[in-house]
Each structure stands twice: as C-alpha cells, then as structure tokens.
Amino acid sequence: LEEPGLEKLRKHGKGLADLIGYEDNSIYISASDYQGEALYQYNENKSISVWTKTGRTKVTADDYSKFIEVCQPSWYQCLCDTVPANATTKRTRKSVDRTLEFLDQCLNYRQKQGNNLQASEIWAAVEGGGLIDERVRSAKESSKRPVFGFTLEGFSSDQMNIETIFELLPLTTQNLPDEKPRLIHAIGSPANIIKAVESGIDLFDAYYPYNLTENNLAMALPHKAIKSLKLSHKLTEVEEEGNDSSDDSQRQDRCETFSLLNLREDKFKEDFAPMVRTCKCFSCSNHTRAYIHHLIVNNEMLGGVLLMLHNLSQYMEFFDCIRSALTNNKWKELQALFKT
Amino acid sequence: MSEAKPVKEEKDTMTASSSSSACSSVISRALNFKIAAECATSKARACLIGLPKSTVESPVFMPVGTKGTMKGLTSKQIADIGFQIILGNTYHLGTNPGPELIETANGLHDFMNWNRAILTDSGGYQMVSLVELSEVTEEGVKFASPYSDGILLLTPEKSIEIQNSLGADIIMQLDDVVSSTLEGPRVEEAMHRTIRWLDRCISAHKNTHRQNLFCIVQGGLNMDLRRKCIEEIVKRDTPGIAIGGLSGGEDKQVFWRVVDLCTSLLPKDKPRYLMGVGRGHCKRDTDDFSGYSYAVDLVVCSALGVDMYDCVYPTRTARFGTALVPWGQIRLKHSQYSMDFNPIDKNCSCLTCKKYTRAYLNSIIKQETVACHLLSIHNLTYQIQLMRSIRKSILEDKFPQFVKDFMKEMFSDGNYPQWAVDALASVNIQL
Numbered sequence: 001l002e003e004p005g006l007e008k009l010r011k012h013g014k015g016l017a018d019l020i021g022y023e024d025n026s027i028y029i030s031a032s033d034y035q036g037e038a039l040y041q042y043n044e045n046k047s048i049s050v051w052t053k054t055g056r057t058k059v060t061a062d063d064y065s066k067f068i069e070v071c072q073p074s075w076y077q078c079l080c081d082t083v084p085a086n087a088t089t090k091r092t093r094k095s096v097d098r099t100l101e102f103l104d105q106c107l108n109y110r111q112k113q114g115n116n117l118q119a120s121e122i123w124a125a126v127e128g129g130g131l132i133d134e135r136v137r138s139a140k141e142s143s144k145r146p147v148f149g150f151t152l153e154g155f156s157s158d159q160m161n162i163e164t165i166f167e168l169l170p171l172t173t174q175n176l177p178d179e180k181p182r183l184i185h186a187i188g189s190p191a192n193i194i195k196a197v198e199s200g201i202d203l204f205d206a207y208y209p210y211n212l213t214e215n216n217l218a219m220a221l222p223h224k225a226i227k228s229l230k231l232s233h234k235l236t237e238v239e240e241e242g243n244d245s246s247d248d249s250q251r252q253d254r255c256e257t258f259s260l261l262n263l264r265e266d267k268f269k270e271d272f273a274p275m276v277r278t279c280k281c282f283s284c285s286n287h288t289r290a291y292i293h294h295l296i297v298n299n300e301m302l303g304g305v306l307l308m309l310h311n312l313s314q315y316m317e318f319f320d321c322i323r324s325a326l327t328n329n330k331w332k333e334l335q336a337l338f339k340t
Numbered sequence: 341m342s343e344a345k346p347v348k349e350e351k352d353t354m355t356a357s358s359s360s361s362a363c364s365s366v367i368s369r370a371l372n373f374k375i376a377a378e379c380a381t382s383k384a385r386a387c388l389i390g391l392p393k394s395t396v397e398s399p400v401f402m403p404v405g406t407k408g409t410m411k412g413l414t415s416k417q418i419a420d421i422g423f424q425i426i427l428g429n430t431y432h433l434g435t436n437p438g439p440e441l442i443e444t445a446n447g448l449h450d451f452m453n454w455n456r457a458i459l460t461d462s463g464g465y466q467m468v469s470l471v472e473l474s475e476v477t478e479e480g481v482k483f484a485s486p487y488s489d490g491i492l493l494l495t496p497e498k499s500i501e502i503q504n505s506l507g508a509d510i511i512m513q514l515d516d517v518v519s520s521t522l523e524g525p526r527v528e529e530a531m532h533r534t535i536r537w538l539d540r541c542i543s544a545h546k547n548t549h550r551q552n553l554f555c556i557v558q559g560g561l562n563m564d565l566r567r568k569c570i571e572e573i574v575k576r577d578t579p580g581i582a583i584g585g586l587s588g589g590e591d592k593q594v595f596w597r598v599v600d601l602c603t604s605l606l607p608k609d610k611p612r613y614l615m616g617v618g619r620g621h622c623k624r625d626t627d628d629f630s631g632y633s634y635a636v637d638l639v640v641c642s643a644l645g646v647d648m649y650d651c652v653y654p655t656r657t658a659r660f661g662t663a664l665v666p667w668g669q670i671r672l673k674h675s676q677y678s679m680d681f682n683p684i685d686k687n688c689s690c691l692t693c694k695k696y697t698r699a700y701l702n703s704i705i706k707q708e709t710v711a712c713h714l715l716s717i718h719n720l721t722y723q724i725q726l727m728r729s730i731r732k733s734i735l736e737d738k739f740p741q742f743v744k745d746f747m748k749e750m751f752s753d754g755n756y757p758q759w760a761v762d763a764l765a766s767v768n769i770q771l
Contacts, residue, residue, distance in 0.1 A: 003703040011679050012699065021695040269437065272445060286416065286453050290445060294408065294437045301412035301709055 002052040006067055015072030026074035030151070030185065031064065031125070043081045045098060061105035069116050077123045077151050078106040084159035085130030092129035096138045099127045099153075103145055121148035123183065126172060129154055135168055139175035149181040152201065156186035166195050173200030190258055190318055190338040197322060204319075209311035216264040216296050218307055219314035222257055222337055223278045226317065229324040229334060258338045261289075263307065268293040281313035282306075369549045370509070371579040373611060379739040382767035383603060383645035386734040389580075389611050391509040392550050393449060394456040396424045398611065398647040399734075401638065401727050402459060403655065403720055407432045408452045411655050412713045413720075415454040421690070421717065422724050425457035425509070427650045430502055434463055435488075439505035447507030459510040459650075462499045465517055465616070476516060478533065496540035500553075504546050512582065513541040515556040520590040527560035530585075531569050534558045538576060554613060556584040561594045563601055570605045581606050582613040583646070592759035596640065600766060603645035613648035614641055633668065633757075635726055639746055640763045642730050643739070654723050658715035661705045664722045666749050670698070672715070677702045690721035740769045747771055 004012075004019060012019050017027050031048070042049035047058040059067075064079045079102040081095045103124055110117045124142035128135035142150060152172060155165050165187075173182055183203035187196050188211070193204060212219060261268075261275065274284040275292065283292070283306040295303030318338075325334035372390030379385065389396040403410055403418065404427045410418055418426065428448055433439075445451040448458055464481060474483035480495035496514040503511040514537050516530040538555050545553050555578045559565030573581065583602045586595055599614065606612055617637045634653050641649070654664060663670045663684045670677070670684060683693040684701070692701075692714040704711045733742035743764060747756055761771050 003707070004700065005703075008679060008699055008703070012681055012697075019697070019700050021700075270441060270444060282414070282416075286414070288445075288451075288453075290437075290441070291408070291451055291453070294451075298407050298432075298436055300407055300409045301712070302409040302414065304709075305412060305414070305713075 002054070006070060009070040015070070017073070027071070028075040029068060029071060029073045030077045031079050040081065040083050040087070040095070043098070048079060048081055061102045062109060065106055065109040065117070068120060069113065073120050075121045075123060075148065077125055078103040080125035080127060080153055082125070082127060082153045082159070083129045084154060085161070085164055087129050089131060092131050092134050095127045095129065096134050099125050099138070100141055103142065103147075107145060123147060123149045123151050125151050125153045126176070127153050128172070130160060130164055130168070132168060132171055135172045136175050139172050143175065143177055147180070149183060150176050152182060152184045155184055157188065162192070166199065169196065169199035169201070176200070193318075194322070194335060194338055206312065206315065209308070209315045212260065212311050213304055213308045216262055216307065218261040218263055218275045219311050219318075220259045220261055220276045221279075221314055221317055221321070224256070224337070226278065226321065229321050229328065229330050231328065257336070263289065263292050263303075264296050275310055276314070279310065279314060279317075281310045283310040371552045373609060375608070377735045377737070379643075379734050380737055381740045382643040382764075382769055384642050384730075384734050384739050385645065385647065386731045387611065387647055389647070391425070391457045391552070393458070393509050394424050396457055397731060399638070399642045399727055399730050400425065400648050401723050402427045402648065402650040403723070404429070404650055404652045405452070407436065408448065411659070411716055412709065413716055415452060417717065418454070418720070419456065421720050423456070423720070425459060426454065428458055428460045428506065428508065430460045430463035430499065430506065433460075433506060434502040439502045442507075443505040447505075449507060457510070458508040460503050460506050460508040460512065462512045462514040463494055463502070464499070464514050480514070496537040497544040500541050500544040504551065508551065510552045510554055510580065511545075513538045513553060513555050515558055515584055517558070517585055518560065520561055520585055522560065527562060528565055531559045531565050535569065535572050538573065542576060552579040554578055554580040554582050556582040556615070557602055558585045560585060561590060561598055563598070566598060566601055567605065570602065574607060580611040580613060582615050584615045586614070586617070592757070593762065596644065596759055596763035599641055599646065600644050600763070611647045612645065614646045615650065617641065617649055617651055633750060635664070636747075636750065636757065636760055638726065639730065639743055640760050643743060643764055643767050643769060654719035655716045658719045659712050661711070661715065663715055664719045666746075667752065668750060672698060672701045673705055684718055685722070688718065688721060688725070690718050692718040743769050744771060
C-alpha cells in the first residue's frame with residue numbers, strides 16, 4: 001500500500017507483476033502480513049488497520065478492492081479480520097461476521113466494476129480463531145459465496161498452538177467444497193506441511209524457507225527420499241546400495257531423515273563439500289559449505305542470497321516428494337522421512 | 341636486504357620507442373604483456389595482459405571483492421557482466437578466513453569459485469585507513485586488530501606469505517603509504533622505505549612462476565621523489581608497476597601531473613596500475629559524493645597512459661541508491677523518480693535496465709537488499725561499458741574523439757573541470 005502505492009501503480013498502468021519484473025508469473029495478494037504481529041484489536045467493523053512507516057492506515061473493503069484493481073493480480077484474498085486462538089468468544093464471532101461482510105463487499109465491487117477485476121480470482125478467508133463452532137460456521141457460510149478458493153486464516157504458530165491447529169484444520173476443511181483449492185499461510189516445517197496436506201490443504205507459502213535463511217539454516221532433504229518416493233515400487237537392495245561410497249561427505253547425507261544445517265557453525269569452516277551433495281541448485285552447484293560459512297560470519301549479503309536459493313530449491317523439491325508420494329502410494333514412507 | 345633479486349631468465353623484448361601500430365611483448369613466466377594499439381595523439385594504449393587465469397584487456401577496471409565477494413553478487417553474475425579480473429583485500433581475507441584455510445581450499449580462486457584473474461593488495465592501505473591505531477616502523481606496520489584483541493605486525497614478508505597462500509595472479513608489494521596531502525620529510529622516508537620493502541617482498545616471494553609481484557611507486561606529490569623512486573624501482577624489473585599514494589583528496593591539478601610524470605618515466609612494455617582512483621572521495625558510509633565524477637578520472641588517466649584501475653566507488657555508491665550514467669549520476673531515492681517509468685539508462689543493456697524502472701527502484705531502495713544488487717549490477721555494467729568504449733576507440737585510433745564526446749555528455753553545460761582540460765591538453769587532446 002505504501003510502496004509502490006496506489007498512485008504509482010495507477011500511473012504505471014500495467015499491474016503489479018509488470019512493475020516488479022514478474023510479468024511471466026502469477027501474483028497472489030493476501031490481506032495481511034504474515035511475518036509480523038497481528039494487531040487485530042485495531043480492526044473495526046468497516047475497516048481493518050494496516051501499519052506502514054507513516055503509521056496506521058484504515059482500509060475498507062472498497063479501498064482494498066480499488067487497490068487490487070490497479071495491481072491486477074491473478075488471485076487475491078478478500079479483506080479479512082483475523083484473530084488468534086486466545087481471543088474472546090465474542091471477538092471471535094465478530095471476526096467471522098466481519099470477514100463475511102468484507103467478502104460480500106468485495107464480491108459486490110467485482111460485479112460493479114465490469115472487466116477490471118474479472119481476470120483476478122477472489123479467495124474467501126475462513127476465520128473462527130480457536131472455536132470449532134465458529135470455524136464450521138465460517139467455512140459453511142463462505143462456501144455459499146461464488147469464490148475461487150479458500151484461505152485458512154489464523155493458523156500460524158504465533159496465533160495458535162500446534163495441537164489445536166491440527167485438531168481444527170481437518171474439521172474446518174471438511175466443510176469446504178471438495179472441488180475448490182485451499183490455501184494456508186505460515187505453516188512451517190515439512191512435518192507440519194505433511195499434516196496440513198492430510199488435513200485437506202493444497203497450497204502453502206514460502207514462509208518456512210524464508211525463516212530458515214534468516215537464521216542461517218539450510219534444508220537438507222535425505223537423498224533416499226527423492227529416489228525412493230519417485231518409484232512406484234519399493235527400492236530393491238541393488239538400488240539402495242547403488243551410490244554408497246566411503247567418502248566422508250557422502251556419509252553425511254546418507255542421513256535417513258530430513259535435517260537442517262546451521263551454516264554458522266564452526267564445523268563448516270573447512271568443509272569444502274556443497275551444502276547438499278545431491279542438490280542441483282545454483283549454490284550447491286557452484287559453492288562450498290566453507291565459503292557460505294565464511295560469508296555468513298562476515299555478514300556478507302551473498303551468504304543470504306546463496307542460502308535462499310538453496311532453501312527455495314529444496315522446498316520445491318520437497319513438494320515434489322509430496323506429490324510423488326501421493327501418486328505412488330508412499331505416504332507412510334514420506335512421513336517417516338520427514339518426521340522431526 | 342637491499343640487493344635486487346634477478347626476476348626471470350627468459351626475457352624477450354621487442355622495444356621500444358615504437359609508433360602507433362608497433363606490437364611489443366614481454367614474456368615472463370607469469371605475465372605476458374602485449375600492446376595491441378597506441379593512440380597516435382595521446383599516451384593512451386590498449387593492451388593485452390596475459391595472466392595465469394585469464395587474459396585481461398586494458399584499459400581495465402577491477403571491481404573490488406573485499407572479503408571474497410562482490411557485495412551480494414555471485415561470481416557468475418560478475419563474470420556475466422564481463423569482468424576478467426577482480427580485486428581481493430588481503431587485510432580482510434588474511435584475518436577472515438585466514439590464509440591457511442584458503443590454502444587448504446586451493447587458493448582464493450577455488451574458495452570463491454572465480455576462475456578468472458585476481459589481484460590482491462598488500463593489506464597495507466586498509467590498515468592505515470581502517471585502523472585507528474597503527475604505527476609504521478622499518479620492520480613493518482603495527483596495528484590493533486579489529487577482529488580480535490592484541491597487536492599485529494604486518495611485515496613485507498608476512499604480506500607476501502599471505503598473498504602467496506591466497507594465490508592471486510597479481511600480488512602487490514607492501515608499501516609505506518602516507519596521505520598525499522602530507523608534506524615534509526615523512527614523504528621521502530616513506531618513498532625510500534617502500535623500495536627497501538620491495539626488495540624484502542621480492543626475496544620472500546615464493547611463486548614467481550604463477551604470481552606476479554607488482555611494485556608501487558611512492559613519493560607523494562613531489563616530482564623529484566617520484567623520479568627517484570621510479571629510477572630505483574625500475575631496476576627491480578617487476579612484471580608490472582603501480583602508482584600509489586594518490587587519490588587521497590589532493591589537488592587534481594597536482595594529481596594529474598604526478599600521474600603524467602610517472603607514465604612518462606615508466607617502461608612502456610609493462611602494465612601500469614593506478615591504485616584507488618576516486619577512493620579518497622568515497623567518504624565511508626555516506627552518500628556524499630558532491631557530484632564528483634569518477635569516470636572522468638578514468639578517461640583522463642587513460643589518456644595519460646594508465647592501463648589498470650580499481651575502486652569501490654561503483655558498488656559502494658550503489659548501496660546508497662546512486663546509479664552511474666553517462667551524463668553523471670542518478671540518486672534514485674529522490675522523489676523526482678517516484679513516477680519515472682523509464683529505465684535508469686535506456687541505452688544500457690544490463691539486467692536492471694532491461695527489466696526495471698526508476699519508479700520501481702525508487703520504491704524498494706530503502707527497504708530491500710535486492711535494490712542494492714540491482715544497482716550494483718547496473719553500475720558495474722556501466723563501468724565495464726566505459727572501459728570497453730575507451731579500449732575500442734584506442735584500437736580504432738579514435739580515442740581523442742571519444743574523449744571529446746564523453747566530456748560533452750558528462751558536462752552538458754560545457755563547464756569542464758579545469759584540471760581535466762589541462763591534463764588532456766598536455767597529451768594533445770583539446771576540449
């Protein structure tokens with residue numbers, strides 16, 4: 001909202017994707033910032049509050065829709081009022097009511113505006129905090145509206161504890177239409193993503209690799225995972241022995257399950273192997289653990305760049321594993337490989 | 341300690357007082373130098389410097405990759421822009437990660453995965469400029485390490501030892517560097533000591549067959565001292581020669597005269613490296629460049645016969661949101677660019693100019709580190725384009741015209757800096 005801002009986007013005229021150099025890709029705009037604290041107490045019946053450098057800005061559904069119009073994204077979430085699991089019952093009920101109202105206002109705006117928003121699909125936001133009844137109500141009511149898909153709000157780890165998340169999630173999604181996609185924000189580790197998939201979620205964001213990189217951590221998918229999950233049969237003994245060698249670095253990645261490497265640790269100072277031997281990302285194809293360690297301890301920007309490239313690549317690889325496991329009926333194996 | 345060590349056995353020279361199309365080359369074991377063309381009017385030359393890891397075309401600008409990285413850009417990005425040689429700082433690398441580690445990694449090239457040429461400095465300049473408490477004695481430079489407690493001593497021998505481990509194609513002698521604005525006996529002392537330290541460096545140097553040790557001419561702004569220094573230093577017959585001790589905020593009129601004297605006296609058949617041009621004007625951690633045009637220094641000094649340059653300016657200024665363009669600079673933070681949907685320079689072929697607008701860069705400049713990368717890519721591309729244009733014009737013997745066009749574009753109001761006018765006039769280029 002602040003940068004580039006409504007005016008700049010309008011003047012540019014070709015949508016947000018073009019302005020930021022992503023014209024070949026799709027953009028999804030969500031209504032709140034998942035990296036920050038949810039300051040829900042400042043939301044009101046007619047608007048939610050957004051925090052920028054200049055302070056607090058109130059955004060109504062119409063303001064929001066106007067902004068979406070100049071962004072021309074592929075998808076956008078409706079404006080929503082999200083509360084954490086520990087909000088009062090009264091407040092939680094209000095968040096469901098308000099969000100439905102916002103949804104209807106956004107839908108209304110779409111109808112009025114003719115062609116301007118038709119190329120952008122709208123997603124409903126399912127609210128309800130930690131209350132099962134509200135979750136079900138929000139899901140059922142949202143399902144009645146003509147939306148493209150559903151986002152599950154309020155399930156991040158700073159809004160709800162982990163047990164509650166996986167209690168409520170399946171109970172919520174089972175009240176959503178089967179044939180429409182479900183998206184969730186800020187769900188992290190591979191183990192949790194697997195559970196979320198089991199609960200009926202289809203899309204995730206990249207909060208996890210971003211967080212890892214900020215903490216100098218690198219994902220290390222077990223090499224076996226990639227191999228075995230992609231085959232529809234069980235790995236034969238021959239295939240298992242295949243790449244074995246007594247090389248030290250290879251011994252490291254004969255690790256049976258998913259793990260994380262902290263590149264800041266001293267032990268990587270003289271480790272001239274790539275971060276993950278079997279990874280094909282730019283960083284692993286061109287650089288060593290020792291070099292990345294050096295960059296990190298010297299606060300060089302390139303360290304973060306290389307880590308992020310790697311983590312995104314591994315993350316995508318992980319989703320490939322999920323899909324393979326589903327196709328090849330290897331769910332239990334997947335769970336075992338990524339239990340943390 | 342003051343005996344010059346003979347450097348190489350095989351020396352094949354086709355000298356010397358050659359006219360424009362003569363081709364002269366010197367073969368040493370680690371450097372193969374060839375003049376491809378000389379400007380018929382000025383003292384500019386276009387050369388080929390054959391180094392162990394790559395051949396470098398000059399006039400050449402070397403970007404500075406301080407700690408083994410170019411501020412957020414990968415080796416591949418630097419190579420894609422077209423650089424054939426980069427500079428690494430011995431002071432930083434010598435402490436973090438340290439020469440033993442890099443030697444274990446098979447040298448700096450392998451450690452950072454850069455397969456072209458590298459030049460390392462001696463570590464001396466940075467100590468003096470970065471460190472509060474440093475003391476110079478005949479032994480070496482004593483200073484307090486900012487990385488750990490205690491006092492360190494950098495001697496000529498130690499500097500060469502570190503540089504031998506790092507494995508760069510070109511290494512620099514440790515010199516006794518004093519501020520160019522300093523006057524008095526200290527300047528002469530530093531000049532003489534630099535020569536003595538050169539001899540110590542030559543003795544300590546282990547890898548003459550794959551690393552080229554360059555000497556550094558000192559002498560402040562004193563023409564006599566410079567002359568004396570050159571006379572002595574040339575006897576040591578190093579593969580290349582650097583001109584040091586300038587760009588510290590001295591008067592430009594004196595600056596160019598010193599450069600000119602040096603290039604006139606130095607042997608033609610060796611590369612000349614002018615160290616840190618523009619460095620003195622880069623006040624650390626500010627964006628106050630006061631309209632200083634660094635590119636002008638490069639063009640004028642090329643006319644005076646310099647072959648190699650380095651400076652942190654293009655990448656440092658990128659971090660403050662400044663883009664370099666043929667007509668000066670653009671400070672993208674300014675609100676005047678907020679709705680400007682043009683690229684930084686519509687004639688620039690870099691990634692940043694192909695994909696992004698000034699308006700977008702203006703949006704992200706204070707908040708996203710990618711802004712810094714995008715601007716660095718542009719500024720480095722600008723830099724390399726400039727050098728390529730200089731070289732091309734020399735090869736085509738159109739250098740004087742190039743200079744005139746360049747200056748006209750940079751100073752559209754015709755207000756040329758007097759020092760540049762005088763310097764160019766001295767080599768027969770009239771603005």
